[in-house]
Amino acid sequence: xxxxxxxxxxxxxxxxxxxxxxxxxxxxxxxxxxxxxxxxxxxxxxxxxxxxxxxxxxxxxxxxxxxxxxxxxxxxxxxxxxxxxxxxxxxxxxxxxxxxxxxxxxxxxxxxxxxxxxxxxxxxxxxxxxxxxxxxxxxxxxxxxxxxxxxxxxxxxxxxxxxxxxxxxxxxxxxxxxxxxxxxxxxxxxxxxxxxxxxxxxxxxxxxxxxxxxxxxxxxxxxxxxxxxxxxxxxxxxxxxxxxxxxxxxxxxxxxxxxxxxxxxxxxxxxxxxxxxxxxxxxxxxxxxxxxxxxxxxxxxxxxxxxxxxxxxxxxxxxxxxxxxxxxxxxxxxxxxxxxxxxxxxxxxxxxxxxxxxxxxxxxxxxxxxxxxxxxxxxxxxxxxxxxxxxxxxxxx
Ligand SMILES: *Cc1c(COP(=O)(O)O)cnc(C)c1O
Numbered sequence: 001x002x003x004x005x006x007x008x009x010x011x012x013x014x015x016x017x018x019x020x021x022x023x024x025x026x027x028x029x030x031x032x033x034x035x036x037x038x039x040x041x042x043x044x045x046x047x048x049x050x051x052x053x054x055x056x057x058x059x060x061x062x063x064x065x066x067x068x069x070x071x072x073x074x075x076x077x078x079x080x081x082x083x084x085x086x087x088x089x090x091x092x093x094x095x096x097x098x099x100x101x102x103x104x105x106x107x108x109x110x111x112x113x114x115x116x117x118x119x120x121x122x123x124x125x126x127x128x129x130x131x132x133x134x135x136x137x138x139x140x141x142x143x144x145x146x147x148x149x150x151x152x153x154x155x156x157x158x159x160x161x162x163x164x165x166x167x168x169x170x171x172x173x174x175x176x177x178x179x180x181x182x183x184x185x186x187x188x189x190x191x192x193x194x195x196x197x198x199x200x201x202x203x204x205x206x207x208x209x210x211x212x213x214x215x216x217x218x219x220x221x222x223x224x225x226x227x228x229x230x231x232x233x234x235x236x237x238x239x240x241x242x243x244x245x246x247x248x249x250x251x252x253x254x255x256x257x258x259x260x261x262x263x264x265x266x267x268x269x270x271x272x273x274x275x276x277x278x279x280x281x282x283x284x285x286x287x288x289x290x291x292x293x294x295x296x297x298x299x300x301x302x303x304x305x306x307x308x309x310x311x312x313x314x315x316x317x318x319x320x321x322x323x324x325x326x327x328x329x330x331x332x333x334x335x336x337x338x339x340x341x342x343x344x345x346x347x348x349x350x351x352x353x354x355x356x357x358x359x360x361x362x363x364x365x366x367x368x369x370x371x372x373x374x375x376x377x378x379x380x381x382x383x384x385x386x387x388x389x390x391x392x393x394x395x396x397x
Contacts, residue, residue, distance in 0.1 A: 049368060121264070129146065213243060310382040339365060
Protein backbone atom coordinates (compact mmCIF):
# COMPACT_ATOMS: atom_id res chain seq x y z
CA UNK A 1 0.00 0.00 0.00
CA UNK A 2 2.73 2.49 0.94
CA UNK A 3 3.92 2.84 -2.69
CA UNK A 4 1.08 5.07 -3.90
CA UNK A 5 0.89 6.95 -0.68
CA UNK A 6 4.66 7.48 -0.68
CA UNK A 7 4.52 8.89 -4.19
CA UNK A 8 1.69 11.21 -3.19
CA UNK A 9 3.65 12.49 -0.19
CA UNK A 10 6.80 12.95 -2.27
CA UNK A 11 4.86 15.05 -4.76
CA UNK A 12 3.22 17.14 -2.05
CA UNK A 13 6.58 17.75 -0.35
CA UNK A 14 8.07 18.75 -3.69
CA UNK A 15 5.23 21.26 -4.13
CA UNK A 16 6.05 22.76 -0.74
CA UNK A 17 9.71 23.02 -1.79
CA UNK A 18 8.83 24.52 -5.19
CA UNK A 19 6.71 27.16 -3.47
CA UNK A 20 9.75 27.99 -1.32
CA UNK A 21 7.79 27.09 1.82
CA UNK A 22 9.77 24.05 2.97
CA UNK A 23 10.96 24.56 6.54
CA UNK A 24 14.52 23.57 7.35
CA UNK A 25 15.54 23.46 10.97
CA UNK A 26 18.69 25.18 12.14
CA UNK A 27 20.53 23.08 14.71
CA UNK A 28 21.72 24.75 17.90
CA UNK A 29 24.55 23.19 19.86
CA UNK A 30 24.48 25.65 22.77
CA UNK A 31 21.83 26.69 25.29
CA UNK A 32 19.23 29.18 24.12
CA UNK A 33 20.40 32.76 24.68
CA UNK A 34 21.36 36.12 23.20
CA UNK A 35 24.39 34.42 21.68
CA UNK A 36 23.96 30.90 20.32
CA UNK A 37 26.19 28.43 18.54
CA UNK A 38 24.87 26.49 15.57
CA UNK A 39 26.15 23.15 14.27
CA UNK A 40 28.16 24.81 11.49
CA UNK A 41 30.32 26.17 14.31
CA UNK A 42 29.08 29.70 13.67
CA UNK A 43 28.23 31.88 16.67
CA UNK A 44 25.34 34.24 16.05
CA UNK A 45 23.27 36.78 17.93
CA UNK A 46 19.77 35.43 18.30
CA UNK A 47 16.90 37.81 17.54
CA UNK A 48 14.21 35.22 16.81
CA UNK A 49 13.56 33.44 20.11
CA UNK A 50 10.54 33.89 22.38
CA UNK A 51 13.09 34.16 25.18
CA UNK A 52 11.73 37.60 26.09
CA UNK A 53 13.03 37.76 29.65
CA UNK A 54 16.24 35.88 28.91
CA UNK A 55 15.29 33.08 31.33
CA UNK A 56 15.82 30.09 29.03
CA UNK A 57 19.25 29.45 30.50
CA UNK A 58 18.78 31.17 33.86
CA UNK A 59 20.91 29.71 36.66
CA UNK A 60 18.25 30.07 39.39
CA UNK A 61 15.67 28.23 37.29
CA UNK A 62 18.15 25.48 36.43
CA UNK A 63 19.03 25.07 40.11
CA UNK A 64 15.34 24.89 41.06
CA UNK A 65 14.81 22.24 38.39
CA UNK A 66 17.81 20.21 39.61
CA UNK A 67 16.59 20.34 43.19
CA UNK A 68 13.16 19.09 42.17
CA UNK A 69 14.76 16.16 40.32
CA UNK A 70 16.19 15.08 43.69
CA UNK A 71 13.08 15.81 45.75
CA UNK A 72 10.30 14.75 43.35
CA UNK A 73 11.97 12.57 40.71
CA UNK A 74 11.97 12.75 36.95
CA UNK A 75 8.48 12.00 35.59
CA UNK A 76 4.91 11.68 36.82
CA UNK A 77 3.77 8.69 34.71
CA UNK A 78 0.20 9.80 35.23
CA UNK A 79 -2.46 12.30 34.36
CA UNK A 80 -3.30 14.82 37.04
CA UNK A 81 -6.49 13.23 38.39
CA UNK A 82 -5.05 9.75 38.87
CA UNK A 83 -1.66 10.27 40.55
CA UNK A 84 -0.02 13.11 38.62
CA UNK A 85 -0.61 15.97 41.05
CA UNK A 86 2.20 16.95 43.44
CA UNK A 87 2.37 19.73 45.98
CA UNK A 88 4.49 21.58 43.39
CA UNK A 89 1.71 21.53 40.78
CA UNK A 90 -0.73 23.06 43.26
CA UNK A 91 1.76 25.76 44.28
CA UNK A 92 2.47 26.72 40.68
CA UNK A 93 -1.24 26.97 39.89
CA UNK A 94 -1.66 29.31 42.84
CA UNK A 95 1.34 31.46 41.82
CA UNK A 96 -0.03 31.86 38.30
CA UNK A 97 -3.40 32.97 39.69
CA UNK A 98 -1.66 35.50 41.95
CA UNK A 99 0.37 36.82 39.03
CA UNK A 100 -2.70 37.45 36.87
CA UNK A 101 -5.05 38.40 39.72
CA UNK A 102 -7.37 35.48 38.95
CA UNK A 103 -9.15 32.91 41.12
CA UNK A 104 -7.68 29.59 40.04
CA UNK A 105 -5.41 27.98 37.44
CA UNK A 106 -5.20 24.66 35.62
CA UNK A 107 -1.92 23.47 34.11
CA UNK A 108 -1.51 21.77 30.72
CA UNK A 109 1.40 20.22 28.85
CA UNK A 110 1.38 23.27 26.55
CA UNK A 111 -0.73 26.32 25.75
CA UNK A 112 -1.68 24.51 22.55
CA UNK A 113 -3.48 22.05 24.83
CA UNK A 114 -4.91 24.78 27.06
CA UNK A 115 -6.53 26.39 23.99
CA UNK A 116 -7.46 23.01 22.53
CA UNK A 117 -9.25 22.04 25.73
CA UNK A 118 -10.95 25.26 26.81
CA UNK A 119 -14.01 25.64 24.56
CA UNK A 120 -15.54 22.20 24.18
CA UNK A 121 -16.21 21.64 27.92
CA UNK A 122 -17.76 25.08 28.41
CA UNK A 123 -19.86 25.81 25.31
CA UNK A 124 -22.20 23.94 23.00
CA UNK A 125 -24.33 24.52 19.87
CA UNK A 126 -26.48 27.05 21.75
CA UNK A 127 -23.48 29.36 22.26
CA UNK A 128 -21.27 31.66 20.19
CA UNK A 129 -17.47 32.01 19.97
CA UNK A 130 -16.37 35.32 18.47
CA UNK A 131 -12.71 35.07 17.50
CA UNK A 132 -10.14 37.53 16.13
CA UNK A 133 -9.10 36.61 12.57
CA UNK A 134 -5.41 36.55 13.54
CA UNK A 135 -5.75 34.34 16.61
CA UNK A 136 -3.18 31.59 17.10
CA UNK A 137 -3.62 28.21 15.40
CA UNK A 138 -4.30 26.54 18.74
CA UNK A 139 -7.33 28.78 19.34
CA UNK A 140 -8.61 28.02 15.85
CA UNK A 141 -8.23 24.28 16.52
CA UNK A 142 -9.86 24.56 19.94
CA UNK A 143 -12.84 26.36 18.43
CA UNK A 144 -13.13 23.62 15.80
CA UNK A 145 -13.45 21.00 18.53
CA UNK A 146 -16.46 22.80 20.01
CA UNK A 147 -20.01 22.82 18.63
CA UNK A 148 -20.62 26.51 19.32
CA UNK A 149 -21.58 28.85 16.47
CA UNK A 150 -18.44 30.58 15.15
CA UNK A 151 -17.95 34.22 14.31
CA UNK A 152 -14.71 35.76 13.11
CA UNK A 153 -13.88 39.48 13.26
CA UNK A 154 -11.10 41.32 11.45
CA UNK A 155 -7.91 41.75 13.47
CA UNK A 156 -8.49 44.16 16.38
CA UNK A 157 -11.38 45.75 14.41
CA UNK A 158 -13.87 46.90 17.02
CA UNK A 159 -16.56 47.90 14.51
CA UNK A 160 -16.48 44.41 13.06
CA UNK A 161 -16.47 42.87 16.53
CA UNK A 162 -19.55 44.91 17.45
CA UNK A 163 -21.30 43.72 14.28
CA UNK A 164 -20.55 40.09 15.18
CA UNK A 165 -21.75 40.64 18.75
CA UNK A 166 -25.05 41.95 17.43
CA UNK A 167 -25.44 38.86 15.23
CA UNK A 168 -24.48 36.61 18.13
CA UNK A 169 -27.33 37.87 20.28
CA UNK A 170 -29.16 34.91 18.74
CA UNK A 171 -27.09 32.55 20.92
CA UNK A 172 -27.34 31.73 24.63
CA UNK A 173 -23.82 32.62 25.83
CA UNK A 174 -21.16 34.52 23.88
CA UNK A 175 -17.39 34.63 24.34
CA UNK A 176 -14.96 37.02 22.67
CA UNK A 177 -11.55 35.38 22.15
CA UNK A 178 -8.33 37.20 21.32
CA UNK A 179 -4.56 36.88 21.44
CA UNK A 180 -3.02 39.49 23.75
CA UNK A 181 -0.18 40.24 21.33
CA UNK A 182 -0.40 39.25 17.67
CA UNK A 183 2.82 37.55 16.69
CA UNK A 184 3.40 38.97 13.22
CA UNK A 185 2.91 42.72 13.81
CA UNK A 186 3.51 42.83 17.57
CA UNK A 187 0.29 44.82 18.07
CA UNK A 188 -1.86 44.25 21.15
CA UNK A 189 -5.57 43.56 21.39
CA UNK A 190 -7.49 46.70 22.48
CA UNK A 191 -8.72 45.13 25.72
CA UNK A 192 -10.40 48.29 27.02
CA UNK A 193 -12.71 48.44 24.00
CA UNK A 194 -13.20 44.67 23.93
CA UNK A 195 -14.37 44.72 27.54
CA UNK A 196 -16.64 47.68 26.90
CA UNK A 197 -18.29 45.81 24.03
CA UNK A 198 -18.45 42.62 26.08
CA UNK A 199 -20.38 44.45 28.78
CA UNK A 200 -22.67 46.14 26.29
CA UNK A 201 -23.50 42.88 24.50
CA UNK A 202 -23.28 40.43 27.42
CA UNK A 203 -20.25 38.43 26.36
CA UNK A 204 -17.51 36.65 28.26
CA UNK A 205 -13.89 37.53 27.40
CA UNK A 206 -10.89 35.26 26.88
CA UNK A 207 -7.35 36.41 26.13
CA UNK A 208 -4.33 34.29 25.23
CA UNK A 209 -1.36 36.00 26.87
CA UNK A 210 1.33 33.76 25.35
CA UNK A 211 3.30 36.59 23.71
CA UNK A 212 2.23 39.26 26.20
CA UNK A 213 2.65 37.69 29.64
CA UNK A 214 5.96 38.70 31.17
CA UNK A 215 6.38 41.27 28.41
CA UNK A 216 3.53 43.77 28.18
CA UNK A 217 2.58 46.15 30.99
CA UNK A 218 4.82 47.91 33.45
CA UNK A 219 5.31 44.78 35.56
CA UNK A 220 4.79 42.27 32.75
CA UNK A 221 1.31 41.16 33.82
CA UNK A 222 0.21 41.26 30.21
CA UNK A 223 -2.51 43.10 28.33
CA UNK A 224 -4.86 43.12 31.32
CA UNK A 225 -2.25 45.26 33.08
CA UNK A 226 -1.64 47.45 30.05
CA UNK A 227 -5.36 48.25 29.79
CA UNK A 228 -5.96 48.28 33.53
CA UNK A 229 -8.60 45.56 33.31
CA UNK A 230 -7.34 42.93 35.76
CA UNK A 231 -10.26 40.92 37.09
CA UNK A 232 -12.49 41.78 34.12
CA UNK A 233 -11.29 38.99 31.83
CA UNK A 234 -12.99 35.64 32.45
CA UNK A 235 -10.37 33.32 30.95
CA UNK A 236 -6.64 33.85 30.40
CA UNK A 237 -4.48 31.22 28.69
CA UNK A 238 -0.71 31.33 28.47
CA UNK A 239 2.51 29.40 28.05
CA UNK A 240 5.57 28.62 30.16
CA UNK A 241 7.39 28.18 26.85
CA UNK A 242 8.06 31.82 25.99
CA UNK A 243 8.94 34.61 28.47
CA UNK A 244 8.40 32.36 31.50
CA UNK A 245 11.53 30.22 31.16
CA UNK A 246 10.92 28.74 27.74
CA UNK A 247 10.78 25.07 28.73
CA UNK A 248 7.28 23.66 28.27
CA UNK A 249 3.86 23.98 29.81
CA UNK A 250 0.63 25.89 29.43
CA UNK A 251 -2.15 27.12 31.66
CA UNK A 252 -5.67 28.43 31.81
CA UNK A 253 -6.38 30.84 34.65
CA UNK A 254 -9.58 32.69 35.52
CA UNK A 255 -12.94 32.34 37.24
CA UNK A 256 -13.17 29.57 39.83
CA UNK A 257 -16.11 27.66 38.34
CA UNK A 258 -14.61 27.78 34.85
CA UNK A 259 -11.36 26.22 36.05
CA UNK A 260 -13.31 23.71 38.11
CA UNK A 261 -15.28 22.62 35.05
CA UNK A 262 -12.10 22.33 32.96
CA UNK A 263 -10.60 19.97 35.56
CA UNK A 264 -13.70 17.79 35.17
CA UNK A 265 -14.08 17.86 31.40
CA UNK A 266 -11.08 19.27 29.52
CA UNK A 267 -9.74 16.45 27.39
CA UNK A 268 -6.05 17.46 27.04
CA UNK A 269 -5.99 17.74 30.86
CA UNK A 270 -7.78 14.47 31.54
CA UNK A 271 -6.03 12.36 28.92
CA UNK A 272 -2.47 13.69 28.73
CA UNK A 273 0.48 13.42 31.09
CA UNK A 274 1.20 15.74 33.99
CA UNK A 275 4.07 18.25 33.70
CA UNK A 276 7.37 16.93 35.12
CA UNK A 277 8.20 18.24 38.62
CA UNK A 278 11.45 19.91 37.50
CA UNK A 279 9.57 22.12 35.04
CA UNK A 280 6.94 22.93 37.65
CA UNK A 281 9.56 23.77 40.29
CA UNK A 282 11.41 26.07 37.90
CA UNK A 283 8.06 27.69 37.11
CA UNK A 284 7.46 28.37 40.80
CA UNK A 285 10.92 29.94 41.07
CA UNK A 286 10.18 32.03 38.00
CA UNK A 287 6.92 33.43 39.40
CA UNK A 288 8.69 34.18 42.69
CA UNK A 289 11.22 36.22 40.69
CA UNK A 290 8.37 38.01 38.88
CA UNK A 291 6.75 38.86 42.22
CA UNK A 292 9.93 40.30 43.69
CA UNK A 293 11.36 42.45 40.88
CA UNK A 294 10.64 44.06 37.52
CA UNK A 295 14.25 44.46 36.41
CA UNK A 296 13.88 42.04 33.50
CA UNK A 297 10.77 43.79 32.19
CA UNK A 298 12.49 47.15 32.50
CA UNK A 299 15.52 45.90 30.61
CA UNK A 300 13.34 44.35 27.91
CA UNK A 301 11.32 47.55 27.46
CA UNK A 302 14.53 49.60 27.27
CA UNK A 303 15.88 47.19 24.64
CA UNK A 304 12.71 47.42 22.53
CA UNK A 305 12.82 51.23 22.59
CA UNK A 306 16.52 51.26 21.82
CA UNK A 307 16.09 48.95 18.84
CA UNK A 308 13.03 50.79 17.48
CA UNK A 309 14.83 54.13 17.56
CA UNK A 310 18.04 52.80 16.03
CA UNK A 311 16.43 50.81 13.23
CA UNK A 312 14.22 53.76 12.21
CA UNK A 313 17.19 56.14 12.31
CA UNK A 314 18.95 53.69 10.01
CA UNK A 315 16.14 54.22 7.50
CA UNK A 316 13.95 51.14 7.88
CA UNK A 317 10.15 51.04 8.08
CA UNK A 318 8.75 49.26 11.09
CA UNK A 319 5.23 48.37 12.15
CA UNK A 320 4.14 50.20 15.29
CA UNK A 321 4.68 47.68 18.11
CA UNK A 322 3.46 47.46 21.68
CA UNK A 323 5.37 44.29 22.52
CA UNK A 324 8.85 42.80 22.12
CA UNK A 325 8.14 41.90 18.48
CA UNK A 326 9.30 44.40 15.87
CA UNK A 327 8.38 43.83 12.21
CA UNK A 328 11.01 45.41 9.95
CA UNK A 329 9.14 45.82 6.69
CA UNK A 330 10.71 44.79 3.37
CA UNK A 331 7.41 44.17 1.51
CA UNK A 332 8.94 41.76 -1.05
CA UNK A 333 8.94 38.01 -0.33
CA UNK A 334 12.22 37.09 -2.00
CA UNK A 335 13.96 40.12 -0.56
CA UNK A 336 12.89 39.04 2.94
CA UNK A 337 14.53 35.63 2.44
CA UNK A 338 17.72 37.03 0.88
CA UNK A 339 17.91 39.64 3.62
CA UNK A 340 17.65 37.05 6.40
CA UNK A 341 20.31 34.88 4.72
CA UNK A 342 22.68 37.86 4.41
CA UNK A 343 22.06 38.79 8.05
CA UNK A 344 23.02 35.28 9.13
CA UNK A 345 26.34 35.73 7.31
CA UNK A 346 26.75 38.87 9.38
CA UNK A 347 26.09 36.86 12.55
CA UNK A 348 22.48 37.95 13.13
CA UNK A 349 19.83 35.26 13.31
CA UNK A 350 16.33 36.44 12.34
CA UNK A 351 13.53 35.04 10.21
CA UNK A 352 11.91 36.58 7.14
CA UNK A 353 8.13 36.10 6.86
CA UNK A 354 6.04 36.42 3.73
CA UNK A 355 2.70 35.37 2.26
CA UNK A 356 0.74 33.33 3.37
CA UNK A 357 2.05 33.86 6.91
CA UNK A 358 1.59 37.61 6.48
CA UNK A 359 -0.56 39.41 3.86
CA UNK A 360 0.58 39.59 0.23
CA UNK A 361 3.10 42.43 -0.28
CA UNK A 362 3.87 42.79 3.43
CA UNK A 363 6.95 40.58 3.73
CA UNK A 364 9.15 41.45 6.65
CA UNK A 365 11.92 40.44 9.01
CA UNK A 366 10.55 39.79 12.47
CA UNK A 367 12.92 40.87 15.23
CA UNK A 368 12.27 39.67 18.76
CA UNK A 369 13.98 41.51 21.57
CA UNK A 370 15.01 39.94 24.85
CA UNK A 371 16.18 41.06 28.27
CA UNK A 372 19.19 38.85 27.49
CA UNK A 373 20.32 41.35 24.84
CA UNK A 374 22.76 44.13 25.70
CA UNK A 375 22.74 47.45 23.84
CA UNK A 376 25.95 46.35 22.10
CA UNK A 377 24.12 43.30 20.69
CA UNK A 378 21.41 45.60 19.37
CA UNK A 379 24.04 47.93 17.91
CA UNK A 380 25.58 44.96 16.08
CA UNK A 381 22.15 43.95 14.83
CA UNK A 382 21.31 47.40 13.47
CA UNK A 383 24.78 47.71 11.89
CA UNK A 384 24.23 44.40 10.11
CA UNK A 385 20.76 45.50 8.97
CA UNK A 386 22.28 48.71 7.61
CA UNK A 387 25.09 46.92 5.77
CA UNK A 388 22.74 44.39 4.19
CA UNK A 389 20.14 47.08 3.52
CA UNK A 390 22.68 49.05 1.47
CA UNK A 391 23.90 45.96 -0.34
CA UNK A 392 20.39 44.87 -1.32
CA UNK A 393 19.25 48.36 -2.26
CA UNK A 394 16.72 48.75 0.56
CA UNK A 395 18.54 51.79 1.92
CA UNK A 396 19.34 54.42 -0.68
CA UNK A 397 22.22 56.22 1.00
C1 LIG B 1 3.13 30.10 21.27
C2 LIG B 1 1.68 30.26 21.41
C3 LIG B 1 0.86 29.20 21.81
C4 LIG B 1 1.39 27.82 22.02
O1 LIG B 1 2.09 27.73 23.21
P1 LIG B 1 2.82 26.34 23.58
O2 LIG B 1 2.89 26.36 25.06
O3 LIG B 1 4.15 26.38 22.90
O4 LIG B 1 1.96 25.25 23.06
C5 LIG B 1 -0.49 29.45 21.99
N1 LIG B 1 -1.02 30.67 21.75
C6 LIG B 1 -0.26 31.69 21.35
C7 LIG B 1 -0.90 33.02 21.13
C8 LIG B 1 1.11 31.52 21.16
O5 LIG B 1 1.84 32.55 20.74
